[in-house]
Amino acid sequence: MNQDRATILFVDDEENVLLGLKRMMRPMRKEWDTLFASGGESALPILTESSVDVVVTDMRMPGMDGAELLNRVQDNYPETIRIVLSGFAEKEAILKTIGASHQYLAKPCSQDILIGTIQ
Numbered sequence: 001m002n003q004d005r006a007t008i009l010f011v012d013d014e015e016n017v018l019l020g021l022k023r024m025m026r027p028m029r030k031e032w033d034t035l036f037a038s039g040g041e042s043a044l045p046i047l048t049e050s051s052v053d054v055v056v057t058d059m060r061m062p063g064m065d066g067a068e069l070l071n072r073v074q075d076n077y078p079e080t081i082r083i084v085l086s087g088f089a090e091k092e093a094i095l096k097t098i099g100a101s102h103q104y105l106a107k108p109c110s111q112d113i114l115i116g117t118i119q
Contacts, residue, residue, distance in 0.1 A: 007033045007050055008118060011043045011057040011069060012085075017107075021056075024111045032118075040064030047073065052080055054118055058107075059086035070100035083117060085109055 010021045018036045025034050035050060037043035039061050046052070055073050059066035070082045082100060087107035103117055 005031060005033050006053040006118075007035065008054045008056065009035045009037060009043060009046055009050075009052045010085075011037045011040060011055065011061075011066070013039045013058065013061040017058070024114065027111075028115060040066065040069035043069055044072070047077060047080075052077065054081040054083065056083045056085050056114075056118070059084055067100065074100045081118075085114070 008025070010018060010025075012018050012021070015038065018038065022034070022036065025032065028034070035046055035052070037046055040057070041063050043055070043057070047055075055070070057066040057069055066084055066086065070084070073080050073082055082102050084101045084104045085107060086104070105114065105117060
């Protein structure tokens with residue numbers, strides 16, 4: 001990974017969502033390195049091996065949910081920006097991430113809003 005470029009990690013348990021995010025981020029390929037993990041457990045080794053600037057995660061995932069992932073990122077990589085991108089908008093879920101996330105975006109989210117938020 002190029003140190004002059006931001007590294008963005010997208011985490012979602014749905015492969016189709018990850019494929020959509022890959023397509024959505026294509027215009028940013030000259031500015032960002034993008035990584036993709038199929039769930040919270042899969043994201044942990046990526047965070048250990050790579051210097052990640054921004055984590056964008058779904059909330060509802062089997063095993064480790066987005067709130068637990070963001071809490072771990074906050075504890076272990078406090079300088080990493082943490083964004084929730086979720087169709088799961090129940091108040092309780094949002095409250096679980098308030099301390100650990102910088103931003104909460106609802107799915108579906110437009111390309112312009114997602115890229116603007118990450119920037």
